[in-house]
Amino acid sequence: xxxxxxxxxxxxxxxxxxxxxxxxxxxxxxxxxxxxxxxxxxxxxxxxxxxxxxxxxxxxxxxxxxxxxxxxxxxxxxxxxxxxxxxxxxxxxxxxxxxxxxxxxxxxxxxxxxxxxxxxxxxxxxxxxx
Amino acid sequence: xxxxxxxxxxxxxxxxxxxxxxxxxxxxxxxxxxxxxxxxxxxxxxxxxxxxxxxxxxxxxxxxxxxxxxxxxxxxxxxxxxxxxxxxxxxxxxxxxxxxxxxxxxxxxxxxxxxxxxxxxxxxxxxxxx
DNA sequence: AAGTTATAATTACACTTGTAATCGTAATGT
DNA sequence: ACATTACGATTACAAGTGTAATTATAACTT
Numbered sequence: 114x115x116x117x118x119x120x121x122x123x124x125x126x127x128x129x130x131x132x133x134x135x136x137x138x139x140x141x142x143x144x145x146x147x148x149x150x151x152x153x154x155x156x157x158x159x160x161x162x163x164x165x166x167x168x169x170x171x172x173x174x175x176x177x178x179x180x181x182x183x184x185x186x187x188x189x190x191x192x193x194x195x196x197x198x199x200x201x202x203x204x205x206x207x208x209x210x211x212x213x214x215x216x217x218x219x220x221x222x223x224x225x226x227x228x229x230x231x232x233x234x235x236x237x238x239x240x241x242x243x
Numbered sequence: 244x245x246x247x248x249x250x251x252x253x254x255x256x257x258x259x260x261x262x263x264x265x266x267x268x269x270x271x272x273x274x275x276x277x278x279x280x281x282x283x284x285x286x287x288x289x290x291x292x293x294x295x296x297x298x299x300x301x302x303x304x305x306x307x308x309x310x311x312x313x314x315x316x317x318x319x320x321x322x323x324x325x326x327x328x329x330x331x332x333x334x335x336x337x338x339x340x341x342x343x344x345x346x347x348x349x350x351x352x353x354x355x356x357x358x359x360x361x362x363x364x365x366x367x368x369x370x371x372x373x
Numbered sequence: 374a375a376g377t378t379a380t381a382a383t384t385a386c387a388c389t390t391g392t393a394a395t396c397g398t399a400a401t402g403t
Numbered sequence: 404a405c406a407t408t409a410c411g412a413t414t415a416c417a418a419g420t421g422t423a424a425t426t427a428t429a430a431c432t433t
Binding site: 210212218233 | 326333339343344350351352354355356358
């Protein structure tokens with residue numbers, strides 16, 4: 114069975130996101146990195162780490178006195194799951210209305226357009242191959 | 244100040260989504276409609292309606308003994324806010340990686356592709372106009 | 374008018390989340 | 404060896420959520 118991704122709260126996600134960037138990492142490494150962004154108390158971060166361990170989202174390995182943490186789930190899996198959940202909920206599974214919404218909000222940049230074109234042409238290429 | 248959209252839980256969203264489809268509606272109308280999808284007790288739905296009223300997401304109008312509820316926030320506003328939140332969180336504000344992810348998961352249908360092309364050509368047209 | 378009933382309002386209660394503080398213990402300094 | 408400290412583990416506690424049950428009240432029935 115592929116990747117069953119547990120529910121992860123917003124605060125927990127921020128911790129995970131640091132771990133995805135570099136791992137394994139000690140609690141202190143994570144606290145330091147996080148503090149560039151979030152003014153969270155060390156104790157808070159440790160709580161979040163514990164909860165992530167309980168949820169089996171991360172693992173640790175004892176190293177002397179402290180632990181080295183690593184992600185157990187991949188960012189990709191999480192991203193795919195969350196994206197699908199949102200698109201299903203808001204657009205009944207269809208992606209294009211989301212893109213249209215961004216377009217209407219002028220949230221599309223030339224980079225995005227170029228990327229979209231490339232995605233489309235790849236998609237069309239693959240259609241032929243089948 | 245434009246639409247300040249309150250935080251809305253998943254269960255509350257389901258109720259709101261029924262109201263967006265047809266309003267105004269009585270609590271019973273909503274319960275009935277919702278029960279096509281969710282096996283929720285009438286009491287549960289009433290609780291959710293109350294919470295939505297408190298959050299100022301919906302309003303009501305007394306009609307004889309019961310109330311008629313209507314949305315106070317537009318679905319569009321909610322959708323825009325949630326979409327932006329997700330894209331900011333997962334893709335640092337860039338939409339195209341989300342589309343790429345869907346493409347990779349084979350979640351793009353011909354309809355989506357056609358819609359995307361149209362969005363792109365509109366976008367390009369507008370660039371000229373400026 | 375009194376009893377019954379349909380509604381809304383209030384209360385309940387366990388679980389999750391944000392945000393730590395405190396406790397126990399193993400390592401470190403002196 | 405003993406005191407201090409640096410960790411992780413346990414506990415805390417209010418707000419939000421899911422999921423109703425109970426209570427108050429206004430309307431309908433007889």
